[in-house]
Amino acid sequence: MRILCLALLLCLLAGCASGPRIDSRYTAIGQNSRVQYIVLHYTSTNLSNSLRLLTEEEVSSHYLIGDTPAIIYRLVDENRRAWHAGESQWQGRTWLNASTIGIELVNRGYSDGPNGRQWQPFAPAQIEALVELLKDIMQRHQLAPGSILAHSDVAPQRKVDPGPLFPWKRLADAGLLPWPDAHAVAQQQAEFSQSLPTVAWFQQQLQRQGYLVPEHGELDEATRNVLAAFQMKYRPARYDGEPDAETAALLLVLGRPTR
Incomplete structure (x- = not known):
């Protein structure tokens, strides 16, 4: 009788400790890390x-x-x-x-x-x-x-x-970050120096990169802040938030599909 009671007690304790019984033999292929x-x-x-x-x-x-x-x-x-x-x-x-x-x-x-x-x-x-x-x-x-x-x-x-x-x-x-090709940027910068895209174009390109940016085509403070953040990363020598030819070239080259 004592052995039976002890066995029942051990079963109860095991159940409380282990929680629900879960079968982990199968793994779905449709998954990835929560970290993006x-x-x-x-x-x-x-x-x-x-x-x-x-x-x-x-x-x-x-x-x-x-x-x-x-x-x-x-x-x-x-x-x-x-x-x-x-x-x-x-x-x-x-x-x-x-x-x-x-x-x-x-x-x-x-x-x-x-x-x-x-x-x-x-x-x-x-x-x-x-x-x-x-x-x-x-x-x-x-x-x-x-x-x-x-x-x-x-x-x-x-x-x-x-x-x-x-x-x-x-x-x-180190292979951790895409970087714009300097030669391609120089070529595009020469072209943009002749005709600078509109503010709306800059906003669209920044959005394509991933930034949250206004889409109204106006060079307001919010747009300047986003431009400055982009410049600080890819052209830290000048991050004034101005939509210039070099920034346009960097955006265009970075936005091209990788082969």
Whole structure:
């Protein structure tokens, strides 16, 4: 009798611990990762403050990369949502916290002074650590080149990080990001110098890239902010938000189908 009672008790405990019985022998081929993009940020402060803000406040990120030394900290499991993107949109998807991995880089961003805005450069070792992390994430989640975004890409009306000194070309050289061919850009720039497209054309091309941009054909502040975000990424020497021939050439070359 005692043995029977013990067996029944063990069965009850096993049932409570294991939950419903699930058959996992079959796997659907129609699936992919919930992660669609990776969003890059800078922290605007030092390492100790960055760790405190990203672990003790409402804002969070999946990863934080220090400057010196370039240690990679995992703060949120990739299977969980981190609160890093806020109100955001890319390629029609909104509120990107649910579909992105956020990576913060320890960097003070910028300071405004009598000589204008001064940006802090990124430590080379920090960028190398980032490249390795990005390669790993993109391989595991089977993300295509071009899935890496700036915070300023997905929220151009309110964010400028990771800023004009972030080396996007280094990521492109590592195969992580499409990059416009310089010769093709120069050819198109010469043509656009003769006749610049309309503001509506710029808005359409920016939308094709993935940006949320007005479509009314007017060069308003919102459109300038989106143009500046694009320029900051692909032409950081001048990101004034002006629709010029070089920006038009960059947009056109980037928008061409890849072979």
